[in-house]
Amino acid sequence: MSGQTASSPQEIIQILNRYFSKTTSSSALNGKSQALEASRTFSIRRDSLFVFLYDPMDVFTKGPFYDTTVIPIQQIQQIKIQKSRNNAGQLGIGIEFIQKSFTGIPSKEKSKDNGAPAVISDKNLANVNAASVNQKLIGQVAGVTVGNDNSPGGATMVRIRGYGSINSNSPLYVVDDVPVTGNLNSINPNDIESVQVLKDPSLTAIYGVRGANGVVLIKTKKGGVSSGITTDLPRDLELSYTLWTWGKAAGDFNKSEDKIKLKKFLERDFN
Incomplete structure (x- = not known):
């Protein structure tokens, strides 16, 4: 059934594990460890998607590397499917997470409401x-x-x-x-x-x-020379993130209905 939405977070985790659980170790960038494979595991807790990465040989540390990326689903505005090729010439498919722009806060009907800002x-x-x-x-x-x-x-x-x-x-x-x-x-x-x-x-x-x-x-204030966000204060754009898969897994994902299920689930309004 084309366009069917995923029924549960568990199904989304299964889809991510099926296509995105394996990736190339960063040490392959130096052309010496192309056989090494990094791995990802996924979890959805409350309203956030957790991506756990394990790389057995990191290109910078020369040792095991662990990293966790947290993607608040409520802050996802749009999911874009990207295509590219890696250094080995393999076709890649990426899930790009585009965050919402915060342009104010919901208005309160009663100014004396305890919830008013x-x-x-x-x-x-x-x-x-x-x-x-x-x-x-x-x-x-x-x-x-x-x-x-x-x-x-x-x-x-x-x-x-x-x-x-x-x-x-x-x-x-x-x-x-x-x-x-x-x-x-x-x-x-x-x-x-x-x-x-x-x-x-x-x-x-x-x-x-x-x-x-x-x-x-x-x-x-907008008038002062030093107003606005200074260069010393980093923007917290943690949703500027693309999850990539390569080779056969990328081709299978691109042709499957799982791509549609994943996109619709992550673009849902969870508020």
Whole structure:
């Protein structure tokens, strides 16, 4: 039945294992270890796809290499099927994960709703005599804890939903609609126009698993020379990822209905 959708995450895992579980070791790039084969395993937990890679001989470390890629399914806007060839001339098929663009937050009908975002203006931020963005949140939003994470250098710790959440306890930071990682101290507090703190699950749902600990939306002023996202603050574009398979597995996947099932499942709206 052409176009049939996968009935469960288990079927998706079976499809991925069938076509994408084997790949060439990165050490084959130097032309000396072409017989070595790396392997992938897959898992779907909550709303995220986990890709676990094992390479027996990494080209850089000269030893075993382990890596985990986490792809929040809620943040997938589109799946594209790409074609290419590897160094050996084998045909390859790639699944390209294209992430959603975050252009704001869902509106609340009632401004007094407990789930409404807490908005902090530049004037309120200026009233706090602090050198970093996180420190300027002290006392600004009920339920938000700001302290020191006791790490070398004394980085500022922000907790929106307390401790015990999945993965890290830190919130997701989104600067000018772009999720970012790294040290927010690289942003000049004087360049910030407003900060919104999202605590309610109905507002953080569009950010998938990374919004589980709350979201801090930072809007910068556009006029200043140093405004916007600095080059020191990396964009957190973890969905800029393509999963490749080569040779016979690529040909079989390209001709199968599994390609349609996988694409439809991953493009579903899980919110």
